[in-house]
Each structure stands twice: as C-alpha cells, then as structure tokens.
Amino acid sequence: MILQIIVDMVGLGATYALLTIGIALLFGILGLMNFAYGEIIMIGAFAMYLFKDYPWFVGVLAAVVFAVVVSVLTERLAFRPLRNADPVTLMIASFAVSLALQSVMRMTVLPRTQGVPPQPFLTESITVFGIRVTVLQIVTLVLCGVLLGGLALLMKKTPLGVQLRASAENFQVAKSLGVKGSFVIMSAFAIAGVMAAASGIILVARQGAVSAEMGLTPLLIGIVGAVVGGMSNLKGAALGGLLLGMGTGLLEATLPTDLIAFRDAFLYSAVMVVLVIRPQGLLSGTKVRTS
Amino acid sequence: MTNSTRIRRLFETPILLVALMGLVALIAVFGDPTITRVTVQALIAVVFVAGLSLFSGNSGVMSFGHVGFMAIGAYTTAYLTIPVNLKSSMFSDLPEPLGFLATIHAPFPIAILVGGLAAAALALVTAPIMARLGGLQAGIATLALLVIVFTVLNSWTDVTRGSSSMIGLPKSTTVWWAAGIAALVIVIAWAYKKSRSGLQLQASREDYLAATASGIAVGRHRVFSWVLSSIPVGFAGALYAGFFTTFNSQTFFLSLTFSFIVMIVLGGYLSLSGAVIGALGVSVLQEILRRFQDGAFTGGNSLPAGIADLILAAVLLFVLVKAPLGLMGTGELRLFRKRSIGSAS
Amino acid sequence: MLLEINELFVRYGKSVMALQGASLEVGEGELVSLIGQNGAGKSTLLKSIVGIAPVHSGSITYDGAAVTDKKFSVIKNRIAYVPEDRGVFSSLTVGENLRLGAVSRKDTRNIDADIERELARFPILGEYWSRGASLLSGGEQQQLAIARALLLRPKLLLLDEPTLGLAPIIVDLIFDVIEQLRDEGVTILLVEQNAVRSIEVSNRSYVMQAPGKILGSGNAKELAANEAVVDYLGFSPTGLLGDSE
Numbered sequence: 001m002i003l004q005i006i007v008d009m010v011g012l013g014a015t016y017a018l019l020t021i022g023i024a025l026l027f028g029i030l031g032l033m034n035f036a037y038g039e040i041i042m043i044g045a046f047a048m049y050l051f052k053d054y055p056w057f058v059g060v061l062a063a064v065v066f067a068v069v070v071s072v073l074t075e076r077l078a079f080r081p082l083r084n085a086d087p088v089t090l091m092i093a094s095f096a097v098s099l100a101l102q103s104v105m106r107m108t109v110l111p112r113t114q115g116v117p118p119q120p121f122l123t124e125s126i127t128v129f130g131i132r133v134t135v136l137q138i139v140t141l142v143l144c145g146v147l148l149g150g151l152a153l154l155m156k157k158t159p160l161g162v163q164l165r166a167s168a169e170n171f172q173v174a175k176s177l178g179v180k181g182s183f184v185i186m187s188a189f190a191i192a193g194v195m196a197a198a199s200g201i202i203l204v205a206r207q208g209a210v211s212a213e214m215g216l217t218p219l220l221i222g223i224v225g226a227v228v229g230g231m232s233n234l235k236g237a238a239l240g241g242l243l244l245g246m247g248t249g250l251l252e253a254t255l256p257t258d259l260i261a262f263r264d265a266f267l268y269s270a271v272m273v274v275l276v277i278r279p280q281g282l283l284s285g286t287k288v289r290t291s
Numbered sequence: 292m293t294n295s296t297r298i299r300r301l302f303e304t305p306i307l308l309v310a311l312m313g314l315v316a317l318i319a320v321f322g323d324p325t326i327t328r329v330t331v332q333a334l335i336a337v338v339f340v341a342g343l344s345l346f347s348g349n350s351g352v353m354s355f356g357h358v359g360f361m362a363i364g365a366y367t368t369a370y371l372t373i374p375v376n377l378k379s380s381m382f383s384d385l386p387e388p389l390g391f392l393a394t395i396h397a398p399f400p401i402a403i404l405v406g407g408l409a410a411a412a413l414a415l416v417t418a419p420i421m422a423r424l425g426g427l428q429a430g431i432a433t434l435a436l437l438v439i440v441f442t443v444l445n446s447w448t449d450v451t452r453g454s455s456s457m458i459g460l461p462k463s464t465t466v467w468w469a470a471g472i473a474a475l476v477i478v479i480a481w482a483y484k485k486s487r488s489g490l491q492l493q494a495s496r497e498d499y500l501a502a503t504a505s506g507i508a509v510g511r512h513r514v515f516s517w518v519l520s521s522i523p524v525g526f527a528g529a530l531y532a533g534f535f536t537t538f539n540s541q542t543f544f545l546s547l548t549f550s551f552i553v554m555i556v557l558g559g560y561l562s563l564s565g566a567v568i569g570a571l572g573v574s575v576l577q578e579i580l581r582r583f584q585d586g587a588f589t590g591g592n593s594l595p596a597g598i599a600d601l602i603l604a605a606v607l608l609f610v611l612v613k614a615p616l617g618l619m620g621t622g623e624l625r626l627f628r629k630r631s632i633g634s635a636s
Numbered sequence: 637m638l639l640e641i642n643e644l645f646v647r648y649g650k651s652v653m654a655l656q657g658a659s660l661e662v663g664e665g666e667l668v669s670l671i672g673q674n675g676a677g678k679s680t681l682l683k684s685i686v687g688i689a690p691v692h693s694g695s696i697t698y699d700g701a702a703v704t705d706k707k708f709s710v711i712k713n714r715i716a717y718v719p720e721d722r723g724v725f726s727s728l729t730v731g732e733n734l735r736l737g738a739v740s741r742k743d744t745r746n747i748d749a750d751i752e753r754e755l756a757r758f759p760i761l762g763e764y765w766s767r768g769a770s771l772l773s774g775g776e777q778q779q780l781a782i783a784r785a786l787l788l789r790p791k792l793l794l795l796d797e798p799t800l801g802l803a804p805i806i807v808d809l810i811f812d813v814i815e816q817l818r819d820e821g822v823t824i825l826l827v828e829q830n831a832v833r834s835i836e837v838s839n840r841s842y843v844m845q846a847p848g849k850i851l852g853s854g855n856a857k858e859l860a861a862n863e864a865v866v867d868y869l870g871f872s873p874t875g876l877l878g879d880s881e
C-alpha cells in the first residue's frame with residue numbers, strides 16, 4: 001500500500017518537476033515570470049486532441065511542434081519589444097499574452113471542453129512487486145526523465161547550454177562577451193515549448209480532456225514549485241517541483257477529505273512565507289535582490 | 292511660488308476628479324437603464340482602481356491580489372444584507388463558531404464600512420510580507436494572496452457557497468452611493484499621495500537604495516499604504532455586491548484582476564488621475580467590446596466568444612510596449628497650465 | 637589616437653551627474669592609467685565606453701567611430717572589458733568561463749592555442765579547469781576574468797580596478813601581467829586606486845577627482861610637477877620613473 005503511494009508520489013513529482021523547470025528557465029534568463037506558459041501547455045494538449053484518432057506518437061510530435069512554434073511566436077511578437085522592461089511589466093505582458101492565447105483558442109477551435117479518450121495502451125497496467133503501475137505512469141516517468149536528462153545534457157555539454165547558463169546568471173556580462181542575446185532568448189523559449197508540450201501530453205492523458213482554460217492549474221503549480229525551489233537555479237527548481245509533487249501526492253493520500261480542497265491555500269501560504277524568508281528559493285544558492 | 296498657487300496646485304486635481312464623478316453621476320441619472328448600469332459599473336471600477344493606485348502608484352509595486360480584498364468586501368456585504376430568513380436556507384451547514392453569519396443583518400452603509408474593515412484585517416495579516424518585498428517578488432506574493440483567497444472562497448462551500456451563486460442580495464447600490472464613495476476614495480487617495488508617508492514612499496519608488504540610505508522606513512510606509520488601500524477596495528466589493536446582487540467565488544479571480552490591470556496600466560499606474568480615467572475609459576470600452584462581440588456593429592451576427600478579451604489583451608500589450616506609463620504618465624489632471632512672468636512654475 | 641573621450645557627462649537617474657566633463661585619450665599600444673579615489677567616477681567612464689552607463693553629453697570615439705552609435709559593436713571592435721566585480725559566472729566551471737571569452741570568434745583553430753597561452757600565463761586556471769568557478773579565490777577569479785578577456789584577442793583592454801582587495805603577491809602578479817600585455821602591444825586603459833604601481837607601469841596617467849573631473853595628466857614627471865595632483869594623491873610621483881619613461 002505504501003509502495004503504491006510512493007509510486008504515485010514519484011509520478012506526480014516528476015510531472016511537477018517538468019512544470020517547474022519550464023517556468024524557471026525563462027525566469028532565470030529573462031526575469032520573465034511567464035503567465036502564458038500555461039497556455040503553451042494547453043496548445044500542446046490541444047495537438048493531442050487534434051490528432052486523437054492517429055497513433056499516439058503523431059500527437060506527441062504535433063504537440064511539440066505546435067508548442068514550440070507558439071512559444072517562439074510569443075517571444076517575437078510580445079516579449080521582444082519589451083526586452084529591457086522591468087520584470088513586473090513583463091509579468092503583466094505575459095498576463096495579456098495568456099488571455100490572448102486563451103481567447104484565440106476559445107474563439108476558434110476550443111469553444112468548449114473537449115474530451116480526449118485515452119489511448120488504449122496507456123490505460124493498461126502491469127503489476128510489479130504487488131504494485132499496480134499503469135503504462136501512463138511509466139510513460140510519464142520516462143518522458144520526464146528523458147526531458148530532464150536531455151535538458152541537463154544540453155546545459156552541460158553543448159555550447160548553447162553554456163551560453164544559456166551564463167545568460168541565466170548574468171545576461172549583461174554574457175552579452176558583453178559576445179553571446180548573441182536574441183538567439184539565446186529564442187532558444188530558451190523553444191526549450192520551454194518542448195517542456196510545455198510534454199506537460200500537455202501528460203496532462204491530457206491524466207485528465208482525458210482539453211479546454212481553453214486548462215493551463216491555469218499547471219501554471220500555478222509551476223510557479224509555486226519555482227518560487228519554493230529556486231527561481232533561477234534550474235536544479236533547485238527541478239528539485240522544488242519534485243518535492244512539491246511528492247508533497248502534494250502525500251497530502252492527497254493522507255489529508256482528511258474535507259481539507260484536501262484547501263491544499264492550494266496551504267501551498268500558496270507557503271509560497272508567501274518562502275518569498276519573505278528566502279526569496280531565491282529554498283534550494284537555490286544564489287542571492288536575489290528583493291526590492 | 293505664491294501661496295495661492297500652492298493651494299491651487301494642491302486642490303486642483305482632486306476637485307477636478309470629484310467634479311468628474313459628479314458629471315458621471317448625472318449621466319447615470321438622466322440616461323436610460325443601460326447607461327445607468329454602465330456608469331455605475333464604471334464608478335465602482337473607479338473606487339477599486341483609485342484604491343489600488345493608493346498602494347501601487349505610490350510604492351511602484353503592482354498588486355495582483357487586491358481583487359481578493361474586493362471579494363472580502365462583497366462577501367461581507369452578502370452576509371450583512373441578505374434577508375435573515377433567506378440565509379437560514381442558503382447557509383444551512385455553517386460551522387459552529389460562524390453561526391452568527393446566518394443571523395446578523397445590517398443596513399447597506401454599515402455593510403460597506405464593515406466590508407472595508409474586513410478587507411483591512413486581511414491586509415494587516417499579510418502586511419509583514421508586503422513590508423519586505425518589492426518588485427517581482429511582491430507581485431508574485433500578491434498573486435499568491437489572490438489564489439489563497441480564491442481557494443478558500445471556492446472550497447469552503449459551507450460558509451461561502453463556493454462556486455454556487457450568492458443570491459438574495461438587495462440592490463442597494465444607487466448612483467449616488469457609487470459616485471459618493473468614488474469621490475471619497477479619490478480624496479483619500481490624493482491626500483495620501485501628498486502626505487509625508489506618501490511622498491517618502493514615492494521616493495523609494497524612484498530609488499529604493501537611496502531612499503533607505505536617507506533613513507526612509509520604506510517597509511513601514513509600504514505596510515501603511517497596503518492596509519489603507521485595502522479599505523476602498525473593500526468598499527468596491529460592497530458596492531459590487533449591492534449592485535449586481537449576485538456573484539460567486541469565480542467572480543473575484545483572474546478575469547476581474549485582468550480588467551483592473553488594464554485600467555490602471557492604460558490610465559497610468561503612477562497617476563491618480565490616470566487610474567480614474569483608466570477605470571472610466573476601460574469600463575466603457577469593455578461595454579462596447581461586449582456589444583461588438585454580441586453583434587451590435589456587425590448586423591446582429593454575434594462574433595465568437597473571446598474576441599472582446601482578445602482585443603483587450605491586445606490593447607494592454609500595445610500600451611505596455613508603446614507607453615508603459617499609460618495615458619497620464621506621472622502627471623495629474625489640471626485645469627490649465629498658467630505661466631506668469633516672474634513666478635517660478 | 638585609438639580612444640578619444642571628450643567632455644563626457646554621464647548622468648544616472650534624474651539627479652546624479654557621475655561624470656562632469658571628463659576628457660582623455662589613449663594612443664594605440666599605450667598603457668594609460670586612470671587613478672583616483674573611490675567614487676571619483678573612474679568605473680563610470682569605463683562603463684560608458686562599453687555602453688553600460690548612460691552618456692548624457694560629450695563624445696567617445698574609438699578608431700574614428702562614435703561609440704554611442706547604435707551600430708557600434710564593442711565585440712566586433714575587439715574591446716574587452718573586465719568589470720570591477722569580475723563578471724565570473726559562478727555556476728559555470730573555470731573552463732566554461734574561459735571558453736566563453738572566445739564565443740564571438742570564428743577562427744576556432746586558434747582558440748585552443750590561445751587558451752593554452754593563457755593557461756601558461758595563469759597556471760592556477762589549468763588546475764581548476766573542470767571545477768566550479770565559485771571555488772576560486774578573489775585573486776584567482778581576477779586572473780580568470782583577465783584571461784577570458786584576453787581570449788577576445790582585444791585591441792583595447794579595459795581593466796576596472798583589477799587589484800582591488802587582493803593580496804600583495806597577487807597584486808604583483810597582476811601588474812606583471814599588465815606589463816607583459818603592454819609589451820605584447822595590447823592597448824590598455826587601466827582604472828586603479830593603487831596609484832603608485834599604476835603610474836609606475838603606465839606611459840601616461842590621468843588623475844580623476846569626483847565627480848569625474850580630470851585633475852591632471854601625464855607621465856610621472858609631469859604629474860609630479862602638478863601641485864593639485866600631488867595634493868590629491870598625497871604624495872609626489874617623482875620617484876616613480878620606472879621603465880616607461
């Protein structure tokens with residue numbers, strides 16, 4: 001029984017870690033708290049809906065393409081003109097982008113919630129050591145693992161990764177050395193798009209539905225995880241997301257039912273406390289100016 | 292500068308703005324029901340945005356959470372003005388210590404006041420957090436506050452009815468209530484802006500380090516303006532409840548927050564006149580956009596739902612890029628600019 | 637003249653005029669020092685060359701081109717800037733930091749050779765190559781910052797207080813390196829509080845007083861003859877003839 005809970009916790013933890021990194025990536029490099037990230041996830045999920053009658057990997061491919069394209073587009077159209085604006089202006093702008101994307105989807109292809117029947121193979125389950133594990137859970141873990149691992153590899157081993165990490169730490173100095181700012185930023189948005197697509201794919205499989213508003217909850221999760229784990233430190237953010245997911249899973253399994261609904265209230269109170277005590281996040285090592 | 296000029300400078304803007312409120316009230320009184328509705332809505336928006344600017348305009352810290360205070364004002368008004376016999380069936384499962392909510396009743400003016408004070412209570416609780424944070428961290432904290440309030444309102448269904456509508460509120464908000472409170476809030480916001488605390492807070496907005504270095508207790512002023520600003524915003528909630536007579540937990544969340552942000556950004560978040568003008572202008576704009584979406588200008592063919600939001604979002608982005616300080620920038624409304632020879636102006 | 641600065645005014649925000657009419661020039665191959673007390677405006681001057689500080693009025697010309705022009709690229713003109721806080725990326729390894737110095741270069745074959753050369757100049761960097769740059773001491777970080785700047789193969793090297801807060805033995809090392817670079821033909825504009833050593837190694841020095849006013853300039857002899865300079869410095873540079881005469 002306990003093992004089952006642990007398996008569920010880890011699955012949720014991985015999912016949340018993915019969400020958190022997507023948020024932390026753009027924050028670290030641009031100081032952008034991207035409200036519209038939830039909508040990129042939604043668009044990835046929408047691709048799954050669009051191709052629901054095709055083999056699963058077609059939807060997956062489409063999700064990545066859609067999400068990356070839209071993510072990069074938001075950079076070019078909305079965020080590039082605001083390149084040097086202060087973080088709050090950027091946050092407000094991302095708020096507007098979020099609403100714009102939601103509206104467009106609502107106006108065109110997603111006026112109502114649409115069901116997405118789960119791919120049959122995802123609902124199959126296998127039993128390992130007495131624990132029931134669905135294929136979906138396995139896929140979630142694999143997807144998250146591959147993406148997080150791939151990102152770590154990108155960051156450590158590729159020239160782009162070095163430039164991204166340098167830019168995340170000190171964009172101005174990086175640029176003064178010759179790092180191409182625009183390219184770095186576009187890459188960050190593209191990578192965030194891939195992460196968002198994966199999150200969208202997983203969410204659709206879990207929820208079985210897509211709607212224009214579905215991006216809000218994952219966005220808020222990502223924000224909490226990032227704030228608590230470490231806004232600009234990717235490792236800290238991933239860890240924060242993991243802990244958040246596992247903690248949420250634990251709370252869901254152990255909290256008396258009438259308190260579960262207040263889970264979010266607890267979480268966000270924790271966010272406020274962390275912001276005051278350690279604004280750079282619990283797991284981050286860097287210092288952040290608060291005022 | 293002569294004394295009379297100084298006095299004129301000090302009172303010009305609030306007088307102009309209050310007169311504007313009077314004008315709007317007259318339009319509401321003599322217009323048809325639709326115009327009345329739109330203008331009262333606009334006046335309520337003024338109350339909110341002027342209250343918000345009391346904090347955000349002076350401190351430079353944008354708050355995403357003030358709608359939470361508005362919710363408190365609205366719910367307080369609901370508990371106080373819904374007829375008692377209706378409440379007993381609506382709130383049949385109130386937990387023990389909150390049983391009084393089903394039996395209390397008060398006239399509208401009291402409800403407004405209590406609504407503001409209740410909002411202030413929440414502001415007080417969260418004040419220590421706002422004292423220490425600035426910039427983006429503060430923005431995120433206020434967002435967290437919004438989510439907390441929403442979660443509690445949405446989930447504590449026994450007390451708040453959650454996402455089921457609050458009904459049975461009497462329609463107590465008249466034009467004069469809305470305009471009167473709007474005028475009052477304008478005066479309060481202006482008074483604070485010109486007060487010593489307000490001026491010191493504005494100094495921290497320009498240069499936080501310089502301000503702290505010269506001994507300004509930025510945290511304390513932030514706290515004061517944070518709590519003070521929650522009261523008019525609570526009033527706005529009360530007025531909202533008394534006008535629309537129904538709402539639920541979903542009412543006071545991101546959508547409304549976005550509307551108000553458009554208002555304060557478009558008008559100019561550093562200027563009180565900007566906040567007022569933004570509130571009035573965007574309220575009208577939203578009504579027009581709603582009509583547009585319903586087909587008023589396209590021969591009765593309604594447009595896909597969401598186009599009003601899209602246009603609003605596009606407007607906001609445009610303003611952020613081209614004129615981040617909004618229509619009024621840092622200036623205030625003045626009658627005319629006089630330049631007389633020999634006096635410093 | 638490679639670098640010419642004329643009547644430069646720099647204003648931060650609305651009220652603080654950090655530089656009030658500073659003028660200086662640096663000839664190709666020269667080692668020029670800018671010395672003065674804390675807060676005189678020396679760093680601001682360097683920052684305005686690389687576009688970090690807002691120029692209010694006055695001109696900065698490099699190789700004939702206006703630096704304040706939007707099209708002016710600090711990198712393409714091979715101007716390397718080592719800031720006061722060194723700008724070392726602590727989340728990267730020493731090796732990654734160093735390689736970033738060459739990120740704008742297209743001649744990949746020569747980069748490795750250049751890296752070898754810098755490692756020879758600063759052996760400590762080779763020891764810490766694959767370890768986090770945050771593990772380096774202040775002096776070692778300074779060496780990393782300078783080595784990284786040199787990977788640009790700069791025509792003009794701007795050093796902002798490179799020996800600030802460093803142990804005397806490292807200060808010696810840094811000044812040795814500066815002299816080496818001067819001999820190799822790199823043009824250097826050195827901002828320093830360490831007046832003695834700076835005047836010693838430089839062709840010419842400028843003495844700056846807050847807010848950004850040049851009190852006097854010239855080589856050691858000329859500075860010694862300038863009463864205001866001697867007053868401000870608190871000593872006479874007469875003894876510092878060194879080998880730059």
